[in-house]
Amino acid sequence: MKxxxxxxxxxxxxxxxxGGKTGDWRDMRPVVDQKKCIxxxxxxxxxxxxxxxxxxxxxxxxxxxxxxxDYCKGCGICAEECPAQAITMIKEVDDNx
Amino acid sequence: MDNVQIMTGNTAAAIAAKLCxxxxxxxxxxxxxTSLTETLSQFIESxxxxxxxxxxxxxxxxxxxxxxxxxxxxxxxxxxxxxxxxYMHEQLHWxxxxxxxxxxxxxxxxxxxxxxxxxxxxxxVAQRDTGWIQIYCRDNQEILDSVIQAYRIAEEVYAPVxxxxxxxxxxxxxxxxxxxxxxxxxxxxxxxxxxxxxxxxNPYNINxxxxxxxxxxxxxxICDGYMEMRxxxxxALDCAxxxxxxxxxxxxxxxxxxxxxxxxxxxxxxAEIILTGMGSIATEATAAVDQLRKEGVKAGVAGIRVxxxxxxxxxxxxxxxxxxxIVLEKDISYGYEGALCSDIKAALYGTxxxxxxxxxxxxLGGRDVKVREIFEAVxxxxxxxxxxxxSNKTIWLNCRK
Numbered sequence: 001m002k003x004x005x006x007x008x009x010x011x012x013x014x015x016x017x018x019g020g021k022t023g024d025w026r027d028m029r030p031v032v033d034q035k036k037c038i039x040x041x042x043x044x045x046x047x048x049x050x051x052x053x054x055x056x057x058x059x060x061x062x063x064x065x066x067x068x069x070d071y072c073k074g075c076g077i078c079a080e081e082c083p084a085q086a087i088t089m090i091k092e093v094d095d096n097x
Numbered sequence: 098m099d100n101v102q103i104m105t106g107n108t109a110a111a112i113a114a115k116l117c118x119x120x121x122x123x124x125x126x127x128x129x130x131t132s133l134t135e136t137l138s139q140f141i142e143s144x145x146x147x148x149x150x151x152x153x154x155x156x157x158x159x160x161x162x163x164x165x166x167x168x169x170x171x172x173x174x175x176x177x178x179x180x181x182x183x184y185m186h187e188q189l190h191w192x193x194x195x196x197x198x199x200x201x202x203x204x205x206x207x208x209x210x211x212x213x214x215x216x217x218x219x220x221x222v223a224q225r226d227t228g229w230i231q232i233y234c235r236d237n238q239e240i241l242d243s244v245i246q247a248y249r250i251a252e253e254v255y256a257p258v259x260x261x262x263x264x265x266x267x268x269x270x271x272x273x274x275x276x277x278x279x280x281x282x283x284x285x286x287x288x289x290x291x292x293x294x295x296x297x298x299n300p301y302n303i304n305x306x307x308x309x310x311x312x313x314x315x316x317x318x319i320c321d322g323y324m325e326m327r328x329x330x331x332x333a334l335d336c337a338x339x340x341x342x343x344x345x346x347x348x349x350x351x352x353x354x355x356x357x358x359x360x361x362x363x364x365x366x367x368a369e370i371i372l373t374g375m376g377s378i379a380t381e382a383t384a385a386v387d388q389l390r391k392e393g394v395k396a397g398v399a400g401i402r403v404x405x406x407x408x409x410x411x412x413x414x415x416x417x418x419x420x421x422x423i424v425l426e427k428d429i430s431y432g433y434e435g436a437l438c439s440d441i442k443a444a445l446y447g448t449x450x451x452x453x454x455x456x457x458x459x460x461l462g463g464r465d466v467k468v469r470e471i472f473e474a475v476x477x478x479x480x481x482x483x484x485x486x487x488s489n490k491t492i493w494l495n496c497r498k
Contacts, residue, residue, distance in 0.1 A: 004321075005314070007320075
């Protein structure tokens with residue numbers, strides 16, 4: 001049995017996962033084609049428009065670019081903004097993706 | 098020695114708030130509350146009361162400032178009337194839902210349309226379901242005593258308290274009021290310990306969006322859903338009765354005036370006809386009872402001091418021997434009857450107490466309620482009941498039809 005919150009009014013702390021893993025809200029998932037993604041192709045830190053535009057901050061500006069699917073809500077902004085069209089949105093098949 | 102001074106109800110409320118060492122006041126002037134906030138602002142301006150007076154542009158903001166100040170651990174006070182209270186309506190829910198022990202005086206006034214600056218209790222009765230404890234005062238002494246007790250109750254229950262008293266009838270009427278010693282008030286009222294303090298060192302998001310279901314937070318603790326939060330508030334108000342009674346007893350011990358009951362009683366020991374009401378109208382009823390007794394009618398008054406939490410068991414006890422109940426009230430739930438009357442009937446349901454209940458709607462928008470009118474209306478009701486006419490009835494007192 002997990003501990004129950006003893007607070008008498010509603011509150012949350014500024015922490016990752018405070019609201020639970022919200023990636024299960026997602027209907028579409030972003031898939032990165034590393035053969036097209038500019039940092040992967042050039043082998044150096046470049047572009048990162050997906051990282052810049054992601055409203056959830058779940059894109060890691062690394063080589064290769066990584067998207068944290070625990071929290072990505074599948075808005076598709078990264079796919080829309082990618083100048084190399086390296087990101088495709090594909091439909092989630094099961095409930096949790 | 099008692100320090101008795103002649104003062105208005107509004108002055109009594111301001112002195113009580115000062116005695117409670119309030120730290121923040123945010124209020125917006127509205128008739129008939131104005132002289133209360135003016136008096137407090139004078140206390141602060143003169144340095145007599147070390148508190149912050151936050152000037153705001155509306156009642157909505159006034160209560161919002163109180164909510165914020167209470168959240169960071171300050172003892173706060175506000176007051177309003179009528180349209181001001183209605184303008185606060187949303188924040189009333191926020192204060193109760195955040196479980197903040199804010200104390201507010203509602204100086205009861207009728208609600209428009211049409212405009213009225215005069216007294217009735219439609220304003221506070223309309224806020225019955227916001228999660229606030231509501232206390233109604235009979236006279237200016239009760240105003241002072243109730244404000245002081247309100248802080249103790251609020252800070253123990255973690256629910257806001259509305260101290261309601263009739264505009265002009267009490268707010269602007271001079272009466273002798275005994276002012277307790279500051280040391281006595283300090284020993285009655287321990288310092289405010291907030292249930293949570295919002296601070297830079299310990300950052301919280303207060304009142305985030307709550308989903309219908311339970312939520313596991315980052316530390317793996319199961320946090321309440323919306324319904325659990327509501328249930329906790331309901332439980333708190335259910336348990337508030339004991340806190341209110343205990344505070345009343347402690348007040349009697351330290352300050353010397355007794356408030357250990359949710360209801361007050363006047364000549365009810367042998368009463369067959371029991372009149373009831375909240376605030377000054379119930380005081381008026383005591384004078385009518387004296388006249389009725391001269392006519393051989395065994396009447397008494399059981400006055401409702403606390404309206405929320407509703408004192409169900411106390412009401413059942415108070416009316417257990419009544420043969421007729423008369424509910425006098427300065428409010429109306431349009432399309433039905435007075436709100437207090439409904440609550441009293443509901444409390445008696447299933448108890449075997451099944452006596453005629455006549456509901457007098459009186460004094461709306463400041464219409465004078467005279468002792469003789471209550472006296473005559475009760476006699477009229479008793480005749481009708483004796484003649485086997487309608488046992489339950491709503492009667493608009495002194496209203497041209």
